[in-house]
Amino acid sequence: MAEAATPGLPPRGFPPEEFAARCSKAQEMMAHAGLDALLLTTEPEVRYFSGYLTQFWQSPTRPWFLVLPARGKPIAVIPAIGAECMARTWVEDIRTWSSPNPADEGISLLAGTLTETAGARGRIGLPKGPETHLRMPLADFEALQRRLPDTTFADASDILRALRMVKSEAEIAKVAHICGIVSEVFESLPGLLRAGMSQIEIFRLFKTECLQRGADDVAYLVGGAGADGYGDIISPPSTRPVEAGDVLILDTGSVFDGYYCDFDRNYAFGRAADDVRRAYEVVYAATEAGLQAARPSATCAEVYRAMQAVMDRGGALGNDVGRLGHGLGMQLTEWPSNHPEDRTRLEPGMILTLEPGMAFAPGRVMVHEENIVIREGPPQLLTRRAAPELPIIA
Amino acid sequence: MAEAATPGLPPRGFPPEEFAARCSKAQEMMAHAGLDALLLTTEPEVRYFSGYLTQFWQSPTRPWFLVLPARGKPIAVIPAIGAECMARTWVEDIRTWSSPNPADEGISLLAGTLTETAGARGRIGLPKGPETHLRMPLADFEALQRRLPDTTFADASDILRALRMVKSEAEIAKVAHICGIVSEVFESLPGLLRAGMSQIEIFRLFKTECLQRGADDVAYLVGGAGADGYGDIISPPSTRPVEAGDVLILDTGSVFDGYYCDFDRNYAFGRAADDVRRAYEVVYAATEAGLQAARPSATCAEVYRAMQAVMDRGGALGNDVGRLGHGLGMQLTEWPSNHPEDRTRLEPGMILTLEPGMAFAPGRVMVHEENIVIREGPPQLLTRRAAPELPIIA
Numbered sequence: 016m017a018e019a020a021t022p023g024l025p026p027r028g029f030p031p032e033e034f035a036a037r038c039s040k041a042q043e044m045m046a047h048a049g050l051d052a053l054l055l056t057t058e059p060e061v062r063y064f065s066g067y068l069t070q071f072w073q074s075p076t077r078p079w080f081l082v083l084p085a086r087g088k089p090i091a092v093i094p095a096i097g098a099e100c101m102a103r104t105w106v107e108d109i110r111t112w113s114s115p116n117p118a119d120e121g122i123s124l125l126a127g128t129l130t131e132t133a134g135a136r137g138r139i140g141l142p143k144g145p146e147t148h149l150r151m152p153l154a155d156f157e158a159l160q161r162r163l164p165d166t167t168f169a170d171a172s173d174i175l176r177a178l179r180m181v182k183s184e185a186e187i188a189k190v191a192h193i194c195g196i197v198s199e200v201f202e203s204l205p206g207l208l209r210a211g212m213s214q215i216e217i218f219r220l221f222k223t224e225c226l227q228r229g230a231d232d233v234a235y236l237v238g239g240a241g242a243d244g245y246g247d248i249i250s251p252p253s254t255r256p257v258e259a260g261d262v263l264i265l266d267t268g269s270v271f272d273g274y275y276c277d278f279d280r281n282y283a284f285g286r287a288a289d290d291v292r293r294a295y296e297v298v299y300a301a302t303e304a305g306l307q308a309a310r311p312s313a314t315c316a317e318v319y320r321a322m323q324a325v326m327d328r329g330g331a332l333g334n335d336v337g338r339l340g341h342g343l344g345m346q347l348t349e350w351p352s353n354h355p356e357d358r359t360r361l362e363p364g365m366i367l368t369l370e371p372g373m374a375f376a377p378g379r380v381m382v383h384e385e386n387i388v389i390r391e392g393p394p395q396l397l398t399r400r401a402a403p404e405l406p407i408i409a
Numbered sequence: 410m411a412e413a414a415t416p417g418l419p420p421r422g423f424p425p426e427e428f429a430a431r432c433s434k435a436q437e438m439m440a441h442a443g444l445d446a447l448l449l450t451t452e453p454e455v456r457y458f459s460g461y462l463t464q465f466w467q468s469p470t471r472p473w474f475l476v477l478p479a480r481g482k483p484i485a486v487i488p489a490i491g492a493e494c495m496a497r498t499w500v501e502d503i504r505t506w507s508s509p510n511p512a513d514e515g516i517s518l519l520a521g522t523l524t525e526t527a528g529a530r531g532r533i534g535l536p537k538g539p540e541t542h543l544r545m546p547l548a549d550f551e552a553l554q555r556r557l558p559d560t561t562f563a564d565a566s567d568i569l570r571a572l573r574m575v576k577s578e579a580e581i582a583k584v585a586h587i588c589g590i591v592s593e594v595f596e597s598l599p600g601l602l603r604a605g606m607s608q609i610e611i612f613r614l615f616k617t618e619c620l621q622r623g624a625d626d627v628a629y630l631v632g633g634a635g636a637d638g639y640g641d642i643i644s645p646p647s648t649r650p651v652e653a654g655d656v657l658i659l660d661t662g663s664v665f666d667g668y669y670c671d672f673d674r675n676y677a678f679g680r681a682a683d684d685v686r687r688a689y690e691v692v693y694a695a696t697e698a699g700l701q702a703a704r705p706s707a708t709c710a711e712v713y714r715a716m717q718a719v720m721d722r723g724g725a726l727g728n729d730v731g732r733l734g735h736g737l738g739m740q741l742t743e744w745p746s747n748h749p750e751d752r753t754r755l756e757p758g759m760i761l762t763l764e765p766g767m768a769f770a771p772g773r774v775m776v777h778e779e780n781i782v783i784r785e786g787p788p789q790l791l792t793r794r795a796a797p798e799l800p801i802i803a
Contacts, residue, residue: 029783097643149543152540223621230643235464249465335490346468349469
């Protein structure tokens with residue numbers, strides 16, 4: 016539930032009206048799709064409709080279920096340990112079992128709830144499509160299907176995708192807030208980093224700065240550093256000290272109230288080779304092209320092509336990332352993708368990363384990333400724009 | 410792969426021999442179970458056999474597959490973005506596809522690899538049981554089954570469970586290291602906390618201290634605070650300032666090199682009511698009973714009963730957590746459970762939490778937690794034992 020705001024910060028949580036709006040939009044789409052209920056099992060899906068926010072999901076022991084009926088509020092079917100935390104959300108119907116109980120890990124309670132909600136011959140929607148998974152033991156899902164032999168479990172990914180891709184102003188405010196905090200930290204780094212620090216020390220310093228400036232968590236921090244460029248942007252930090260001539264990238268998903276930023280910044284130590292500087296300028300220019308292309312009713316494929324054209328002209332040798340940005344919000348990455356095959360049409364309220372990246376020499380890549388929200392007219396930058404030239408740390 | 414150790418720290422990674430031993434033990438069990446290959450899809454499963462460590466798993470966009478054949482090294486079937494990071498592990502056969510590609514998100518490549526490894530009529534094991542899930546879109550798994558109509562997908566949870574429950578000395582050293590760091594932080598807190606700080610400030614300070622003392626991440630931090638006790642131990646921090654008479658619990662899963670601690674500490678501010686002090690002493694004594702009971706060949710149920718008996722005598726009103734501790738290692742919680750129905754026999758090398766908790770008044774609970782490793786004879790404490798009396802912060 017929404018908490019009183021600290022001055023200068025977006026309020027934590029959301030008012031009940033926001034959850035009611037999410038549910039009724041979903042229910043409209045369910046009616047069109049002929050679905051009697053939705054069954055949700057993952058953290059963002061459950062949180063989206065309930066407001067249930069806890070890191071306890073990191074324990075794989077217990078499944079958590081939220082059932083959204085055709086009308087009315089969602090029903091929580093959860094382990095007893097979560098009852099008190101769930102009772103602080105807008106959800107009223109909270110059904111619990113004592114967990115762990117591998118012999119019946121909520122399955123009989125869930126089966127009863129589904130039958131009561133959707134009937135014995137109901138059609139239950141659950142997300143089965145791209146970027147989703149079922150967070151419960153597969154054997155338990157098989158047992159659920161055996162218990163409900165006349166129930167159909169249909170794919171409801173499209174409903175979740177359509178709803179979650181377009182953010183409310185309250186959601187945008189949370190992402191904007193964490194983007195602002197992390198932008199400040201990135202801008203302060205040249206004064207804090209020096210050659211000789213190990214990547215592990217740099218990561219630790221970065222996380223500490225983010226926390227001290229108001230991030231709830233630095234849930235995701237990856238990066239790379241190497242002489243005249245890095246080859247890999249998803250690795251944990253190494254113990255190797257950064258040296259003059261190294262290029263360092265840090266890419267973070269930091270969090271405020273359950274909402275992520277996801278962007279990176281590059282730094283050279285001491286000096287930067289000409290091809291490194293040029294590559295930086297190319298991906299910077301590609302981001303500019305992305306900012307120009309990201310307009311309502313443009314497709315993600317068009318945004319991709321606008322950025323890729325700049326990199327092709329700039330001598331790009333390819334890119335293992337497989338796309339040039341993606342949706343963002345309750346998760347580090349969400350639908351859609353800036354990918355040549357993604358025909359999603361942009362709408363106001365969608366939060367995207369623009370993430371042009373390219374290999375500019377064998378084994379050396381350069382990746383930029385900014386976070387934007389689609390508006391009528393030009394998009395709004397949520398991150399403070401990176402420097403147009405590669406920052407050099409003396 | 411193992412990196413050179415920083416003095417005083419356990420080495421990062423593991424030598425290839427450790428992965429080879431894990432694989433050959435799994436392959437022995439696979440032979441007994443009549444399985445031609447294992448298919449692994451989650452972060453800890455893939456990491457256990459490969460050493461592949463990256464936070465990139467937080468992005469739900471791309472599935473990752475590891476196939477363990479009946480003989481030889483595992484085969485990685487992964488998105489191209491992971492190739493360079495995977496190439497630094499002991500895995501040699503790395504097959505990639507350009508991802509995201511929702512039309513064929515690795516499924517044809519995986520199907521080919523499974524057929525090549527297990528034959529067209531193979532039996533593939535994958536974890537389907539308690540505390541597991543399948544981390545790929547359900548529709549893609551259904552498509553895989555249609556592509557391999559003569560392949561059987563059987564439950565292999567028991568193999569993963571049996572292997573991962575018993576830790577090597579190298580694994581134990583990582584958990585011991587993070588337990589030591591966090592024990593220091595907990596011991597320093599009375600000098601750092603004061604009434605008037607919000608829970609959010611306290612959480613931020615705790616995380617910063619852990620990072621500065623050498624934690625890689627404070628991946629999990631939950632807690633609660635309330636007048637004369639807390640009612641809920643899985644919630645995020647609130648903006649409410651802590652007041653005199655409050656009892657605060659912090660429960661953390663902090664990480665070193667991909668291995669977790671999981672323990673908590675309690676503090677009272679200014680003063681503590683008699684029933685609060687008594688409850689603390691009861692759960693402290695219950696932990697002592699757990700330390701006495703946790704011997705090789707004792708069952709988890711026996712450890713549970715030893716602790717619960719102390720709490721029953723101490724006036725426990727029940728416990729929503731559903732168990733009194735659990736396994737620990739690559740995940741915040743792992744098999745087994747200190748639960749009346751868990752007949753797992755303890756073996757040297759198992760890492761467990763002892764986590765006695767009880768409601769001592771309506772809506773008020775007290776929970777303790779220590780981390781131990783089972784040894785011949787008495788267990789070894791990995792955490793520094795909590796104070797025998799509730800610490801009071803002046």
